[in-house]
Amino acid sequence: MCRGGGLPDTMSMEDAKRNVMICFRTTEDLRNAMGRYAAEDRRTLSSMIESVLSEHLEKHGYKTIAQEKRRRLRKPVNIPAFVSEAGSETKLRQSGVIVDISLNGLRISIPKQAVDKINFDNSATTLDVTFALPEAAQPLNIRCKPIRLVDDRESVHIGAAFVDSDFKSYQILQQYLI
Numbered sequence: 001m002c003r004g005g006g007l008p009d010t011m012s013m014e015d016a017k018r019n020v021m022i023c024f025r026t027t028e029d030l031r032n033a034m035g036r037y038a039a040e041d042r043r044t045l046s047s048m049i050e051s052v053l054s055e056h057l058e059k060h061g062y063k064t065i066a067q068e069k070r071r072r073l074r075k076p077v078n079i080p081a082f083v084s085e086a087g088s089e090t091k092l093r094q095s096g097v098i099v100d101i102s103l104n105g106l107r108i109s110i111p112k113q114a115v116d117k118i119n120f121d122n123s124a125t126t127l128d129v130t131f132a133l134p135e136a137a138q139p140l141n142i143r144c145k146p147i148r149l150v151d152d153r154e155s156v157h158i159g160a161a162f163v164d165s166d167f168k169s170y171q172i173l174q175q176y177l178i
């Protein structure tokens with residue numbers, strides 16, 4: 001979306017990689033509603049618009065070529081885990097289930113009521129995720145940065161990128177995924 005003088009809306013690195021820009025006019029109310037929706041989904045406005053348009057086109061039989069944005073594909077899993085806000089003084093651990101995982105990140109599902117206990121409003125928020133891989137001798141503890149929150153019926157899915165982990169935990173994860 002472009003504003004008044006044709007300048008692009010706030011652009012992420014991902015947006016900069018794209019090679020086509022589409023500008024259109026809309027009402028301020030619609031623009032503000034889209035901005036709120038994108039913020040709630042923790043994504044850029046451009047990413048949200050692209051997703052909505054792609055879904056609409058596919059629903060009506062038009063194929064869109066969705067390129068994988070992740071550097072590594074995630075492996076589907078069902079691993080119980082504990083999530084806590086890193087550096088939190090209370091260290092409240094919330095239970096959840098890791099739905100998929102890669103060498104770069106994971107998606108974990110936690111109950112909706114648990115989301116209120118973790119501060120997602122701060123862009124500096126990081127999470128400690130503790131889990132045991134099948135046949136692992138010890139639990140892994142990996143620090144993640146939440147990238148995306150997706151609301152489901154009874155849970156919230158958190159897409160998170162690894163930002164820090166101890167070397168041993170990362171080695172064990174690597175062996176499991178390869």
